Amino acid sequence: xxxxxxxxxxxxxxxxxxxxxxxxxxxxxxxxxxxxxxxxxxxxxxxxxxxxxxxxxxxxxxxxxxxxxxxxxxxxxxxxxxxxxxxxxxxxxxxxxxxxxxxxxxxxxxxxxx
Amino acid sequence: xxxxxxxxxxxxxxxxxxxxxxxxxxxxxxxxxxxxxxxxxxxxxxxxxxxxxxxxxxxxxxxxxxxxxxxxxxxxxxxxxxxxxxxxxxxxxxxxxxxxxxxxxxxxxxxxxxx
Numbered sequence: 001x002x003x004x005x006x007x008x009x010x011x012x013x014x015x016x017x018x019x020x021x022x023x024x025x026x027x028x029x030x031x032x033x034x035x036x037x038x039x040x041x042x043x044x045x046x047x048x049x050x051x052x053x054x055x056x057x058x059x060x061x062x063x064x065x066x067x068x069x070x071x072x073x074x075x076x077x078x079x080x081x082x083x084x085x086x087x088x089x090x091x092x093x094x095x096x097x098x099x100x101x102x103x104x105x106x107x108x109x110x111x112x113x114x
Numbered sequence: 115x116x117x118x119x120x121x122x123x124x125x126x127x128x129x130x131x132x133x134x135x136x137x138x139x140x141x142x143x144x145x146x147x148x149x150x151x152x153x154x155x156x157x158x159x160x161x162x163x164x165x166x167x168x169x170x171x172x173x174x175x176x177x178x179x180x181x182x183x184x185x186x187x188x189x190x191x192x193x194x195x196x197x198x199x200x201x202x203x204x205x206x207x208x209x210x211x212x213x214x215x216x217x218x219x220x221x222x223x224x225x226x227x228x229x
Contacts, residue, residue, distance in 0.1 A: 004157075033216070033217075040123070040221060041221060042118075042120075042204060042220055042222050044219075045217070048216060050215075090157055092158075094215055100163070100208070102148075102160045103160075103215070103217060105158040105159070107156060108156075108157050
């Protein structure tokens with residue numbers, strides 16, 4: 001089954017404790033992206049990647065890091081989480097094209113930073 | 115960068131009634147337009163998209179949307195809603211450039227279908 005998986009689905013942590021949210025897709029997609037969803041703000045892009053070893057900032061990259069060492073994986077790293085990073089996070093992937101490609105979303109990771 | 119406006123944050127509607135969810139975007143030479151749906155506790159899935167051609171686009175679950183270039187709008191409609199349509203709906207835009215897959219999302223409209 002074609003899918004995007006994220007782990008963990010739910011996470012409670014404390015300020016300053018480094019964490020990683022994993023994202024993996026099995027569709028051989030070149031493009032991958034991380035979003036955060038907050039009430040009243042919709043989805044905002046954190047980082048994206050056009051291919052292996054190619055990453056770039058989205059609209060809200062502060063406090064986050066990413067890496068793309070393999071085509072299928074795109075982990076999101078919070079080196080020192082803060083309470084304002086409490087949010088619902090989605091990973092997405094798609095083929096590369098003239099931006100018409102459908103993005104496929106993971107189930108989401110709900111993060112609470114105390 | 116594009117901006118997307120969804121004017122209604124919440125839309126309650128009775129079962130079997132019609133519904134329209136509004137979406138406007140900032141003007142650009144060419145854009146692609148999408149509607150995604152998010153059911154409770156799930157990720158987003160594509161409802162429909164407009165790339166080119168006919169301005170009326172049909173999607174899954176009986177939804178359709180009409181692209182209006184002069185009004186920079188892409189409103190979503192369904193003639194008769196079901197309880198199962200209760201969800202949050204997001205309008206999104208991407209710029210028609212090669213390799214530019216980035217999506218710009220609206221703030222979402224929560225549709226609640228009342229029995």
